Amino acid sequence: MSISRKELIRYLDQRLSPERFRDYAPNGLQVEGAEQISRVVTGVTASQALLDEAVAWGADTVLVHHGYFWKGENPCITGMKQRRLKTLLQHDINLIGYHLPLDAHPEIGNNAMLAALLDIEVTDGLEAGNPLSIGVVGEFDEALSLNDLGTRIAKALGREPVLIKGGDHLIKTIGLCTGGAQDYIDKAIELGLDAYLSGEISERTVHSARENGVHYIAAGHHATERYGAKALGEELAREYGLEVRFVDIDNPV
Numbered sequence: 179m180s181i182s183r184k185e186l187i188r189y190l191d192q193r194l195s196p197e198r199f200r201d202y203a204p205n206g207l208q209v210e211g212a213e214q215i216s217r218v219v220t221g222v223t224a225s226q227a228l229l230d231e232a233v234a235w236g237a238d239t240v241l242v243h244h245g246y247f248w249k250g251e252n253p254c255i256t257g258m259k260q261r262r263l264k265t266l267l268q269h270d271i272n273l274i275g276y277h278l279p280l281d282a283h284p285e286i287g288n289n290a291m292l293a294a295l296l297d298i299e300v301t302d303g304l305e306a307g308n309p310l311s312i313g314v315v316g317e318f319d320e321a322l323s324l325n326d327l328g329t330r331i332a333k334a335l336g337r338e339p340v341l342i343k344g345g346d347h348l349i350k351t352i353g354l355c356t357g358g359a360q361d362y363i364d365k366a367i368e369l370g371l372d373a374y375l376s377g378e379i380s381e382r383t384v385h386s387a388r389e390n391g392v393h394y395i396a397a398g399h400h401a402t403e404r405y406g407a408k409a410l411g412e413e414l415a416r417e418y419g420l421e422v423r424f425v426d427i428d429n430p431v
């Protein structure tokens with residue numbers, strides 16, 4: 179089965195409503211390739227390794243969470259950027275990227291998917307009162323220790339998280355925001371949550387967790403952001419009968 183590029187973008191824009199977000203990169207079609215789409219590689223980041231896999235598999239489209247053309251980046255097409263774009267253009271591959279809309283989506287977003295994977299029931303947005311809150315607040319069925327949560331995360335994500343103890347309390351309520359959202363720990367503190375989980379960690383995050391009595395978990399930027407693009411790809415396969423493959427290019431961060 180195949181569909182036109184136009185139709186695919188229309189579907190994705192409708193599903194993810196990118197116009198509602200003020201983002202750091204363009205959402206939607208970033209690099210134009212083939213007009214008909216039948217074979218899609220999904221992944222976290224449009225790295226050269228992901229593109230090489232797409233070429234090897236004969237994909238006509240790459241759909242990712244981290245695309246190109248970030249605010250503030252050098253606009254010149256040189257070095258790494260030239261090589262990536264050359265690969266796409268030479269092989270007539272579309273590059274489609276959705277950033278914040280794919281973090282925030284309540285069904286197939288990175289945060290919703292990660293919460294489901296960790297058995298967290300989402301109860302609210304992390305930014306109280308903001309309908310576009312990227313992060314979420316949730317609850318566990320039963321309170322658990324930081325170490326038990328660490329074990330659950332390691333099993334689910336295939337990666338050992340960094341655990342920062344914020345006290346002796348068990349964890350019933352948790353805030354989460356995938357990726358590089360460690361500074362949103364302030365929101366978790368404001369809300370009086372037991373723990374906060376994001377992808378990355380900074381030196382200051384450790385002190386903030388310890389001094390404010392909130393456990394902090396850094397579960398990996400890449401590891402926490404695999405599930406949105408994957409779910410979106412599976413949806414395209416069901417909806418349009420496209421051939422879709424999620425390619426995980428391992429990244430320890």
Ligand SMILES: [Zn+2]
Pocket residue numbers: 244356357358399403
């Ligand atoms: Zn990210």
